[in-house]
Structure formats: structure tokens, C-alpha cells
Amino acid sequence: MRVTWDIFCRVIDNFGDIGVTWRLAQQLHQEHQCAVRLWVDDLSSFHAICPAVDVSAERQCVTGIEVYRWCDQTVAQRAQESADVVIEAFACQLPEDYIALMRKKQKVLWLNLEYLTAEAWAAQCHALPSMQGAGLQKYFFFPGFTDTTGGLLREADLLARRDAFLASAEQRRAFLAGFGVQPLAHERLISLFAYANAALPSFLTALSQDTSANRLLVLPGVMQEAVARWFATDTLQIGCEYQRGNLTVHVLPYIPQAQFDTLLWCCDVNCVRGEDSFVRAQWAAKPFLWHIYPQHDDAHLVKLEAFLALYRHALADDAQQALNGVWQAWNQGGDISRAWPAFMAHEQTLQSHASCWSAQQNKHADLATNLVHFYHDWL
Ligand code: TRH
Numbered sequence: 001m002r003v004t005w006d007i008f009c010r011v012i013d014n015f016g017d018i019g020v021t022w023r024l025a026q027q028l029h030q031e032h033q034c035a036v037r038l039w040v041d042d043l044s045s046f047h048a049i050c051p052a053v054d055v056s057a058e059r060q061c062v063t064g065i066e067v068y069r070w071c072d073q074t075v076a077q078r079a080q081e082s083a084d085v086v087i088e089a090f091a092c093q094l095p096e097d098y099i100a101l102m103r104k105k106q107k108v109l110w111l112n113l114e115y116l117t118a119e120a121w122a123a124q125c126h127a128l129p130s131m132q133g134a135g136l137q138k139y140f141f142f143p144g145f146t147d148t149t150g151g152l153l154r155e156a157d158l159l160a161r162r163d164a165f166l167a168s169a170e171q172r173r174a175f176l177a178g179f180g181v182q183p184l185a186h187e188r189l190i191s192l193f194a195y196a197n198a199a200l201p202s203f204l205t206a207l208s209q210d211t212s213a214n215r216l217l218v219l220p221g222v223m224q225e226a227v228a229r230w231f232a233t234d235t236l237q238i239g240c241e242y243q244r245g246n247l248t249v250h251v252l253p254y255i256p257q258a259q260f261d262t263l264l265w266c267c268d269v270n271c272v273r274g275e276d277s278f279v280r281a282q283w284a285a286k287p288f289l290w291h292i293y294p295q296h297d298d299a300h301l302v303k304l305e306a307f308l309a310l311y312r313h314a315l316a317d318d319a320q321q322a323l324n325g326v327w328q329a330w331n332q333g334g335d336i337s338r339a340w341p342a343f344m345a346h347e348q349t350l351q352s353h354a355s356c357w358s359a360q361q362n363k364h365a366d367l368a369t370n371l372v373h374f375y376h377d378w379l
Contacts, residue, residue, distance in 0.1 A: 002033055002034060002035045002036070003033070003034050003036050003085065003372075003375065004035045004036075004037075004083040004084045004085070005025075005028055005036045005037070005038065005083050005084070005085045005086075005087065006036075006037050006079065006082065006083035006085070006086045006087070006368050007021050007024065007025055007037070007038045007039065007087045007089060008038065008039045008070060008086070008087065008088045008089060008092055008094060008285075009038065009039065009040045009070070009089045009090075009092065010041050010042075010070070010089075010092035011040065011041060011042035011045045011046075012090070013043055014045075014274060014293075015048065015049055015274075015276070016274040016275045016276050016293070017089060017090055018040060018042070018045050018046050018049060019049055019257060019275075019276035019277075019336050020089065020113075020153065020276050021038060021040070021087075021089045021113075021330075022038070022046065022049065022050060022257065023153050023155075023257075023276070024087075024113075024153060024367065024368055025038045025065045026063065026065065026155075026157065026369075027153065027155055027366075027368040028153075028269070028368055028371070028372070029063075029064050029065050029356075030064070030155075030370065030371045031155070031156055031369075032368060034085075034367070034372070035083075036064075036065045036066065037065070037066040037067075037068060037079070037083065038066070038067050038068070039068045039069075039070035039075060040063055040068070040069065040070055041069070041070040041071075043055040043056075043057075043067075043069055046067075048254050049254075049256065049257040049260075050062065050256060050257060050258075051318070052258055053067065070323045072095040072097075073095075073213045073313060075095045075098045076095065076097030076098050076100065076101055077097075078246070079098060079101060080101075081090070081101055081104070081105060082098065082101040082102040082104070082105040082108050083108070083109070083244070084108065084109065084375070085108070085109045085111065085371075085375050086102060086108060086109070086110050086111065087111045087112075087113050087141075087371075088110075088112050088113070088138075089109070089113045090112075090113065090114065090115055091112055093113070093184070099132075099136070103134050103135070103136060105257065106135075107379075108136070109139070109374075109375050109378050110132070110136060110137065110138045110139065111138070111140075111371070111374075112138055112139070112140050112141065113141050113143075114140055114141060114142045114143070114273060115143075115158040115275075116142075116143040116144065116275050116278075116279065117142075117154075117303050117306065118144065118145055118303070118306040118307040118309075118310050119302065119303060119306040120306070122142040122144055122149060123142070123144060123146060123148040123149050124140040125138065125140050125142060126140065126141065126144065126148065126149050126150060127139055127140070127141065127150075127374065128140050130317075139374075139378075140373065141374070143367050145166075145307075145310055145361065145364075146364070147365075148365055150367050150370045150371065150374075151365050151366050151367045151369070151370045152279050152282075152319070152361060152364070152366060152367055152368070153276075153279060153366060153368065154283060154361075154362070154366040154367075156366075158261070158283055159283065159358070159362055161261075162261070162265050162283065162284065162285070163256070163352070163364060165262060165265055165266055172265075172266050175259075175263075175266060176189075176266055177255075177260055179217075179250070179252055180239045181215070181217060181250050183215050184213065184215075186211040186212065186213060187212075187214065187215045187248075188212060188213065188214045188215070188268045188269065188344075189215050189217065189266060189267045189269075190207070190214060190215070190216050190217065190267055190268065190269045190271065191205045191216075191217045191263060191264060191267045191269075191270045191271060191272075192216055192217065192218045192219060192223055192227075192271045193219040193221065193270075193271060193272050193273055193277055194221075194223050194271055194272075194273050194291040194330075195221075195222065195273055195291055195293070195294060196226065196331060197223075197224045197226070197291060197330065198333030198334075199228075199329055199330050199332075199333050199334055199335070199336045200223070200226050200230070201230050201357070202329075202334075202335045202336045202337040203229045203330070203336045203337075203340060204216075204227065204244075204247060205337055206336060206337040206340040206341065207242045207246065207247040207340070207359070208245030208246055208247035209245055209246065209337075210245075210246045210247075210341070210344070211246070212246065214246055214247050214248070215247075215248045215249075215250065216247060216248070216249045216250070217250050217252050217263070217267065218236070218249060218250065218251050218252065219252050219254075219255070220252070220253065220254045224236055224251055227242075227249060227251075231249070236249070236251040237251065238251050238252065238253050239251070260277070260280060261280055261283070261284065263282035264277075264280055264281055264286065265284050265286075267284075267286060267290070268286060268287070268347075268351075269286060269287050269288065269347075270284060270286055270287075270288040270289070271288070271289045271291065271330075272288055272289070272290055272291070272319045273290070273291040273292070273293065274291075274292075274293050275293070277335050278290050278292075281322070282354075282357060282358055282361060283361075284354075284356055284358075285352075285354045285355045285357070285358035285359075286351065286354055287347060287350035287351055287354055288354070289327060289330055289343075290304070290307070290325060290327065290330075290331075291330060291331060292304045292331055293309075299329065300331070301332075302326065304328075304331055308323070308324060308327060311357065312324065314353065315349070315350075315353055316349070316358065318346070319346040319349045319350065321342075322339070322343045322344065322345065322346045322350075323346075323350065324343045325338075325339035325342055325343065326339040326340055326342070326343040
């Protein structure tokens with residue numbers, strides 16, 4: 001009998017919640033032969049990352065995964081019974097009627113999949129249970145960068161696919177040409193996916209005044225409007241090229257998640273954000289700039305520093321300073337025009353470091369495998 005999994009995802013904003021749960025659902029199904037139902041409250045965000053999703057369907061099968069529109073009133077009736085393992089992603093609240101099904105089934109593993117953080121407390125709280133009443137316990141499952149956490153999402157063949165792709169200049173050329181991007185041999189190719197960021201104008205200025213040529217691929221979102229403002233125009237057209245000094249800009253359409261990695265692999269530097277693209281940039285093994293999801297009380301800056309402390313650890317002091325300088329300025333909306341050239345002065349070092357980091361992270365078990373093992377140990 002296949003183990004059954006119900007994954008619940010509420011799309012709070014942006015694409016990270018569905019981005020993470022969709023990857024997890026696919027991996028559990030494809031690599032661990034689990035029967036997965038994914039309950040999502042916002043199918044339009046899901047459609048953006050996976051065009052095969054029909055936004056009007058209440059229930060559909062997408063690459064072997066049962067996808068349900070999550071509506072509290074109908075979940076229990078549609079589910080009929082609880083799965084063996086229930087994941088509430090990022091503390092989304094399960095409907096009471098579904099919890100009643102879990103009680104009825106008795107042997108159910110209930111997990112809250114938490115947001116990724118490198119802070120030490122995550123490892124301390126990882127896998128801890130909390131009593132929910134009527135005999136049900138909920139376990140907190142923390143992704144992370146060490147063996148004392150739940151690990152990172154990583155498909156079994158991801159790094160081999162990356163390396164095979166990067167070994168073929170033709171594949172890279174063809175992939176980029178599909179978006180009308182034809183970088184010149186000497187140009188630095190940079191992807192840009194970020195939240196609204198006051199540091200952006202100084203970043204664009206630094207790129208345009210650079211002594212070497214830069215080609216910037218701007219992904220959908222507020223960045224496209226901000227880049228348009230820098231070019232003193234209302235909107236930038238997808239597929240068109242804009243130039244100032246040593247900076248050429250391309251505006252990209254929304255890319256299906258299945259191709260998102262490929263884009264990161266093609267670039268020399270990736271600017272990413274949130275959680276999922278942040279992790280994928282690490283698997284892409286290129287120097288990267290993380291725009292962390294901003295929180296009201298600046299809690300994100302603590303989280304940022306916790307990751308930086310881990311990530312920069314093996315770098316020499318000057319490269320550490322360059323990395324800190326650009327990441328702090330980017331995340332605090334500061335002037336990045338001095339920090340960026342300093343960062344790029346260490347480009348080769350940061351490139352080797354990114355490869356080592358990815359290889360080192362690859363030694364840990366991945367999140368889906370850890371979840372499956374956790375279930376078997378719990379049984
Ligand atoms: O969209 P995000 O800002 O999501 C965020 C974070 O997860 C954050 O932690 C959370 O609190 C907040 O949402 C609610 O960034 P993230 O996590 O990188 O997710 C983006 C997803 O979208 C990722 O799976 C990659 C995917 N994507 C595409 O598939 N194609 C694209 O063209 C782009 C730009 C993104």
C-alpha cells in the first residue's frame with residue numbers, strides 16, 4: 001500500500017508557499033512513490049508556476065498529483081478520510097472537519113512544515129511535537145542547512161541535470177534564445193527577482209558604470225516597474241532590450257517553475273528572494289544576492305545574518321566583507337554602488353565558493369527524504 005499524504009497550502013502572498021509545496025508534492029510522488037493530494041486555496045498563483053493547472057477545476061490530476069481547490073467547507077467531504085501523513089505548510093490552519101477525520105483515523109502523522117531559517121533555534125525546535133488535544137500531536141518540521149534540521153528541497157537528479165546542462169554551451173544558447181536573449185561572450189549575465197527595493201537605482205547605476213558589460217534579466221514583479229522608472233519610462237516591454245552605458249536589460253515573462261532552475265544555471269550571478277528561489281540559487285552554484293522577505297520588526301535581518309554567518313564562514317576576510325557589504329545594502333535599501341564593485345572584485349572566489357557550498361549542502365539528506373524517514377521512524 002502506498003503511503004498517502006495530504007499537503008495543505010494557503011497562498012499568503014507571492015509564490016513561495018505554492019512553490020515549495022508543489023516541489024515537495026512532486027518529489028514525494030516521483031521519488032518516494034507516495035500518493036499525494038495537494039490542497040491549494042489559490043489556483044491562479046499555482047497556474048503561474050505550473051501552466052498545466054486549470055484554475056477553474058475543483059479537482060484535477062497534475063503529473064500524478066491530485067490537486068484540490070482548498071475550501072474549508074468542502075475539504076472533509078472531498079477527502080473522505082485523512083491521509084497517513086498530513087502536512088500543513090507554514091502553519092496554515094487545517095479545517096476542523098478535516099482534523100475530525102484525522103482523529104477518526106487514529107494513526108496519522110501531522111506535521112507543520114515551517115519556513116526556512118538558518119537561525120540556531122530552528123534546529124532546536126526541529127521535530128518537536130506539540131499536543132493538539134484528543135490524542136493528536138503535531139510535529140514541527142524545520143527545513144535547514146545542517147543535519148540537525150529537515151534539510152532543503154532537492155530532487156535526486158538536480159545537480160546531475162545542472163552539470164549536464166552547463167556542459168553544453170549549445171543548450172544554454174538555445175534556452176536563452178527562447179526568451180530573445182543573446183548574450184555576448186564577454187557579458188556578465190545577471191537575473192533579477194526581488195521585492196520592492198530602494199537599493200535598485202544604485203544597483204542599476206553601478207551596472208551601467210561598470211568597466212565590463214552586464215546583461216540583466218528582469219523577472220516579473222515590482223522590479224520590472226522599478227527598472228522602467230530608472231529608464232524614465234512607464235513600462236518595459238517583454239522581449240525588448242534597453243540599454244544604458246554598460247548595462248543591457250531584458251524583461252522576461254513569467255517562467256514555469258520547471259524552467260526556473262535552467263534560467264538560474266544560465267546566469268553568472270542571480271538575484272533571488274524569499275525562500276524557494278533562494279534555495280534554487282544555492283543549487284545553481286553561482287554567486288547570488290538574496291533579498292529576504294521583509295518583516296515588520298526587522299526580524300528578517302536577524303535571519304539574514306544567521307544565513308550569512310553560515311554561508312560566508314569558509315571565505316577569506318576580504319571576500320566575507322564584500323559579500324556582507326552588498327547583501328546588507330541590498331536588504332536595507334542602501335546605496336549599493338560601492339558595495340557592488342567590491343563584490344564583483346571577488347567574483348571568481350565567490351563562484352568557487354558557491355560551487356563548494358552547493359557540493360557541501362548536497363551531502364545532507366534532502367527535505368522530502370527526511371520527511372519520509374521521519375514518517376517511517378514515527379510509525
Ligand atoms: O514569491 P516569493 O517572494 O515567496 C515568498 C517567500 O516564500 C517567503 O518566504 C514567504 O513568506 C512569502 O512568499 C509569502 O519568493 P520565492 O520563495 O522565491 O518563490 C518564488 C517561486 O516562484 C519559486 O518557486 C520560483 C517561482 N518562479 C517561477 O517559477 N517563475 C518565475 O518566473 C519566477 C519569477 C518565479
